[in-house]
Amino acid sequence: MFxxxxxxxxxxxxxxxxxxxxxxxxxxxSKQRYCNIASRTLTSKYGGYVxxxxxxxxxxxxLATTFSDQNKLAQQGVTQFSLSGSIGISFKNGKQELADLVPRHIAGLISxxxxxxPKVGGRIKPTVL
Known part of the structure; x- marks a missing residue:
């Protein structure tokens, strides 16, 4: 536990x-729960890093924003819904893995x-010797 x-x-x-x-x-x-999930996800994604x-x-x-009342529907796979025809909401992206939600600036904090x-989030580039 974090x-x-x-x-x-x-x-x-x-x-x-x-x-x-x-x-x-x-x-x-709830803050503790989100921190536990965040810690577990980051530790899993960036194994070996502090x-x-x-x-x-x-x-x-x-995560708190991603799983807010409205946005958690997108995480559950809902792509569109409407209330009595007066309010309609469409989601661009469907369900995502937690590790896919990590922004680049967080990788920078870890680096x-x-x-x-080695810096996290970098790409391996081929080198000719």
Missing amino acids: PFDEAQGDAYVGGFVADPEEYLSLESA IPADAVYDFASV DANPDL
């Missing part, structure tokens, strides 16, 4: 995340925390 510090998480998300409302409006237990707390809080905020390891 060593959750609500004050630290709120300060980071409030100061560095572009859309912090979903995360900041959550109850403590995952800084800032990356976990940032990704937890992404910065691991200066002695």
Whole structure:
């Protein structure tokens, strides 16, 4: 389980995340749950790297927005719905894997925390010798 510090998480998300409302409006237990999921996903995707707390809080905020009341329908595979013909919503992307939701800047945070390891998220390029 991720060593959750609500004050630290709120300060980071409030100061560095572009859309912090979903995360900041959550109850403590929900914030802890999203941080646990974020930590597990990042640790799995970037095995062998130290995952800084800032990356976990940032990704937890992404997950909170992704699984908000409206957006979680897209994660469940719904592509379009309407209410009494007056409101209609269509989703561009359907269900995605959690690891596919990790933004590039979070990979940068992980790379910065691991200066002695290869940068994460890079591409392998062929070299002629």
